[in-house]
Amino acid sequence: MRVDRLGEIDLYRPPGTARGGAILFVHGGPGPAGLEVMPRDWPVYKGYATAAARRGLVAAVVDHSLIHGLDRLVEAADEVEAAVAVLRSDPRVDPDRVGLWFFSGAGLLAGEWLDSRPDWLRFVALSYPLLATPPGVDDLVTAAEVIGKNKDLPVLLTRAGLEREELAGPVAEFVSAGGAALDIIDVPKGHHGFDMLDHTEESRAAVTKALDWAIAHLGEEPGNDGKLLVPPPAKKKTTATRRTATTARTRETRETAAVRQPPAIKQPAEPAVQPAPKATPAATPAVTSTAAALPVAAPVQPPLADLGMATVAAVTADTPAARVVAREHAAYAAHDLEAFLATYSPTARILRADGSELKGRRFLREFYRPRFEAGQCKTELVQKLMLGEWVVEHVITYDDGDAVPQLALYRVVDGLITDVEFRV
Numbered sequence: 001m002r003v004d005r006l007g008e009i010d011l012y013r014p015p016g017t018a019r020g021g022a023i024l025f026v027h028g029g030p031g032p033a034g035l036e037v038m039p040r041d042w043p044v045y046k047g048y049a050t051a052a053a054r055r056g057l058v059a060a061v062v063d064h065s066l067i068h069g070l071d072r073l074v075e076a077a078d079e080v081e082a083a084v085a086v087l088r089s090d091p092r093v094d095p096d097r098v099g100l101w102f103f104s105g106a107g108l109l110a111g112e113w114l115d116s117r118p119d120w121l122r123f124v125a126l127s128y129p130l131l132a133t134p135p136g137v138d139d140l141v142t143a144a145e146v147i148g149k150n151k152d153l154p155v156l157l158t159r160a161g162l163e164r165e166e167l168a169g170p171v172a173e174f175v176s177a178g179g180a181a182l183d184i185i186d187v188p189k190g191h192h193g194f195d196m197l198d199h200t201e202e203s204r205a206a207v208t209k210a211l212d213w214a215i216a217h218l219g220e221e222p223g224n225d226g227k228l229l230v231p232p233p234a235k236k237k238t239t240a241t242r243r244t245a246t247t248a249r250t251r252e253t254r255e256t257a258a259v260r261q262p263p264a265i266k267q268p269a270e271p272a273v274q275p276a277p278k279a280t281p282a283a284t285p286a287v288t289s290t291a292a293a294l295p296v297a298a299p300v301q302p303p304l305a306d307l308g309m310a311t312v313a314a315v316t317a318d319t320p321a322a323r324v325v326a327r328e329h330a331a332y333a334a335h336d337l338e339a340f341l342a343t344y345s346p347t348a349r350i351l352r353a354d355g356s357e358l359k360g361r362r363f364l365r366e367f368y369r370p371r372f373e374a375g376q377c378k379t380e381l382v383q384k385l386m387l388g389e390w391v392v393e394h395v396i397t398y399d400d401g402d403a404v405p406q407l408a409l410y411r412v413v414d415g416l417i418t419d420v421e422f423r424v
Contacts, residue, residue, distance in 0.1 A: 001053045007414065008063045009083050010040045012053035013092050021097035021122070021218030022058040024087050025049060026080055028104025028130070029066035038063045044196045048101070048207075055215055060087045066105055070137045077109050077140060078346030078361050082416070085342035088120065097218050101125040104193065108133060111141035117150035118338050123217040125210060127158040128192045132170035144174045148181035154217045155181060158210050161188035185209055319386045321412035325393075328410075328417060332379065337372045341365055345416040353406060353422040389413055 002013045014020075025048050027039035039045055040061040052059035062083035065072035088095040099122050102110045107129025114124060126143075133139045147155065155178065159171060175182060187194050187206045194203045324343055331339035341361050350358040358367055371377060378398040382405075385392045391410040396403050404424065411419040 001050065006086060008040075008079065009086055010049065010061045011087070011090060012049040012059040012061075014053045014056050014058070017092070019092060019094045020056060020058060021099070021215075022060065022087055022090070022093040023052050023099045023101055023214060023218075024060045024062065024080070024083060026062060026064070026100065026102045026106040026109065027067065028102075028106045029064075029076070030069045030105065031067040035067065039067060042196075048195075048211075051207075051211055052214075055211065057215065057218065058087070058090060058093050066109070070105070070108075070134060073108060073133075073140065074138055074362065075346075076106075077112065080106075080109055081341070081361060082346045088342070096120045097122055099123040099125065099214055099218055101127070101214065102129060103127045105130045107131045107143065108140060111143040111146055114143055114153065114155070115141045115146040115149060117153050121153065122219070123154040123156065123214060125156040125158070125214055127210070128160045128163060128167070128190075128194070129157070129171065129174075130167055131174050144170065144177045147174060147178040151181060153181075154183065156183045156185065156210060156213050158185045158187065158206060160190040160192050160194050161186060162191045164192050167192065183213065185213075319388070319391075320415070321389050321410070322384070322386045322391050324412045324415060324417060325391045325410045329379070329381070332377050335372045335375060335377055337365065337369060340368065340372075343417055345413070345418045348416070348418055348420070350420040351422065353424045 001015070004011045004013070025045055027042075027045055031039070040063050045061045049059035049061050060083065062080060064076040064079040064083075066076035084098070084100070087093060088098055096119070098120050100110070100113055102125070104127070107126050108131070110124055110126055110129065113121060129143075131143050133142070157171070157175065157178075159175075163171065175184065185206050187198075187202055189198070189200070189202055190206065191197050195207050328340060328343040331337075331343065341364060344361055344364060346361050347359070348361060348364065350364065352358070358364055380396040380398070382394040382396060384394070389412050391412065393408045393410070394405070395408055396405050398404075407423040409419075409421045409423075410417055
């Protein structure tokens with residue numbers, strides 16, 4: 001098994017190269033003040049991800065802002081959505097077979113997925129979830145109000161028999177509303193967080209049963225060897241290959257730097273007419289350094305035409321940023337809202353030509369959803385220039401029927417669009 005750390009996400013990959021299903025494990029919150037070890041490094045989430053990877057799935061654990069307080073709920077929702085985009089774009093993942101597993105306070109994030117139900121979402125699992133927003137916290141979609149809305153979406157609830165009173169009531173309402181649309185695993189003697197606190201056969205069996213359920217709904221075959229969760233480690237220890245986000249960014253920086261370098265400029269042929277003799281340079285002071293005393297060839301100045309061609313090649317060559325923008329354009333033309341939003345940073349900013357501003361993926365969804373549903377997504381690319389993390393395009397938009405020429409400026413950082421500005 002291989003573990004890669006990409007930003008706030010840890011990816012656990014099984015051996016081999018075949019594409020398969022994937023699970024994103026979403027931790028709860030909030031955590032205690034002064035927390036030093038983030039949830040993706042907790043044994044419980046490492047255990048879930050390891051168990052899934054050993055069963056042939058790609059597993060991911062994302063650190064998100066809910067761990068710092070319920071007032072960060074909206075921010076956490078955007079971060080989870082960004083993690084989904086990263087997971088689905090992984091070369092080992094079948095992007096049409098992904099499940100989401102929410103724990104504890106992250107249950108507040110599940111309602112939006114139960115409501116929207118993208119085509120690729122194969123299941124939603126909830127373990128001892130918080131399902132009612134506390135007073136004073138920005139409300140998202142309540143899970144109990146939308147459970148069963150998409151009848152073809154499998155939903156699993158793992159319920160603790162000794163759950164805290166303030167959580168047990170909303171869970172009961174969720175069960176009542178879910179009816180036949182809900183599968184339930186009961187842990188009668190389990191507390192809230194039983195998979196961390198209660199080291200019992202009942203706990204292990206409940207986790208294994210839930211994992212079997214998830215694997216089955218991803219189109220995989222559950223294990224039939226009767227073993228519980230994670231088998232004992234082999235005696236011979238191996239070191240997992242870990243590729244950090246810094247390494248990934250370094251690779252992208254090298255690619256970008258390579259693109260920035262202009263092509264080699266050929267030395268101009270010797271002119272047919274001998275140029276006028278150059279003036280004799282003034283005498284230079286004596287040089288004491290041996291290295292400095294060595295003769296240095298005078299630089300050859302390339303013709304202006306060659307410099308112009310080199311500049312054009314540098315700003316029109318393909319770049320990592322241009323490829324991200326191209327994916328955004330393809331999703332826009334295909335009226336695929338979720339794929340379109342997946343190319344944007346959770347905190348992306350779009351400055352429109354009329355001076356209005358859209359900030360955050362949530363507001364982008366609200367703005368663009370009616371346009372996508374109405375089929376108003378037509379843009380003609382006239383010309384584009386690329387330089388590093390910037391892509392500048394001359395486009396003609398037909399969103400409202402009329403042809404409107406615009407200048408669009410895109411900035412891409414770490415594989416996601418962070419800033420867009422339109423000018424007319």
